[in-house]
Amino acid sequence: MKLYAPSTIKEIKDRYGFRLSKSLGQNFLTDKNIIDKIIAATEITDEDLVIEIGPGIGVLTYEAAQRAKQVTAIEIDKNLIPILEDTLHDFDNVDIVNQDVLKTDLNRIIDDSGCRSAKIIGNLPYYITTPIIMAILESGVHADSITIMMQKEVADRIKSQPGSKVYGALSVAVQYYCTVQTVAVVPKEVFFPVPKVDSAVLRLDIRKDKPVELIDERMFFRCIKAGFGQRRKTLSNSLMGIGDVTKEEVKDCLSHAGIDEKRRAETLSLDEFASLANYFSKRE
Numbered sequence: 001m002k003l004y005a006p007s008t009i010k011e012i013k014d015r016y017g018f019r020l021s022k023s024l025g026q027n028f029l030t031d032k033n034i035i036d037k038i039i040a041a042t043e044i045t046d047e048d049l050v051i052e053i054g055p056g057i058g059v060l061t062y063e064a065a066q067r068a069k070q071v072t073a074i075e076i077d078k079n080l081i082p083i084l085e086d087t088l089h090d091f092d093n094v095d096i097v098n099q100d101v102l103k104t105d106l107n108r109i110i111d112d113s114g115c116r117s118a119k120i121i122g123n124l125p126y127y128i129t130t131p132i133i134m135a136i137l138e139s140g141v142h143a144d145s146i147t148i149m150m151q152k153e154v155a156d157r158i159k160s161q162p163g164s165k166v167y168g169a170l171s172v173a174v175q176y177y178c179t180v181q182t183v184a185v186v187p188k189e190v191f192f193p194v195p196k197v198d199s200a201v202l203r204l205d206i207r208k209d210k211p212v213e214l215i216d217e218r219m220f221f222r223c224i225k226a227g228f229g230q231r232r233k234t235l236s237n238s239l240m241g242i243g244d245v246t247k248e249e250v251k252d253c254l255s256h257a258g259i260d261e262k263r264r265a266e267t268l269s270l271d272e273f274a275s276l277a278n279y280f281s282k283r284e
């Protein structure tokens with residue numbers, strides 16, 4: 001059965017009385033080429049655990065299950081569970097978990113699996129793409145990579161470099177935790193129903209070693225948050241937002257880090273944010 005065919009999705013809807021939920025971001029993939037690209041880019045081996053976020057009716061799950069040792073698919077919509085049990089009944093290596101991924105301890109699933117390595121995949125619901133990515137990265141996830149489809153505009157923000165209009169806190173944070181590769185840019189017409197925007201697939205490889213040395217990671221993120229929180233302001237003003245700091249101290253740290261106080265956060269590289277944060281940390 002071609003799970004990805006629009007006719008199959010319609011048939012499943014009729015058979016189960018299933019109604020697609022807009023609020024859960026249910027836009028299902030209907031293009032085998034894109035499915036193949038996501039699966040190929042994930043480089044699944046028969047020793048891997050694959051965690052899938054939001055399996056829908058199981059188009060990616062079905063392919064992952066043929067390659068991985070174990071697949072855990074986390075789906076929030078209870079109405080999709082009987083459908084997934086049906087579409088994936090050929091496999092004894094798939095666990096379907098009816099849960100909100102944001103309330104799921106992925107490290108526990110990974111550690112309990114006994115698999116040599118873990119890879120995360122998903123065609124993410126647009127409404128919570130950024131919270132999902134940040135929650136996974138901030139948890140210090142024990143996975144090698146995250147290969148995920150998202151709104152193209154979010155992918156552009158994640159990949160962007162200093163000086164770009166869309167460079168921001170998300171770019172610095174994701175690039176701190178991961179290296180980023182574009183797998184595919186995906187037109188909106190390959191989803192059912194067709195969403196309003198195009199998508200892109202990124203592969204994020206979790207860095208084993210961080211790209212910068214930090215005295216205090218929290219200070220690094222405070223600087224990023226303050227800098228981009230008021231991105232139109234010059235750094236000597238926006239960095240007052242880190243709290244508990246005088247203007248003199250801000251200017252002093254910028255000067256020690258060799259950063260002109262008139263610059264704005266959107267021009268700062270990851271290295272510069274790190275150096276600045278370390279001067280703020282030394283001050284405390």
Ligand code: SAM
Pocket residue numbers: 024025026027028029053054055056057058059060074075076077080099100101102122123124125126128
């Ligand atoms: N993987 C399927 C595909 O590519 O056709 C479905 C992708 S659809 C864009 C997103 C899926 O994520 C939906 O099945 C939706 O119910 C599920 N979902 C939405 N929010 C979720 C959450 N917080 N936790 C887990 N799954 C979620």
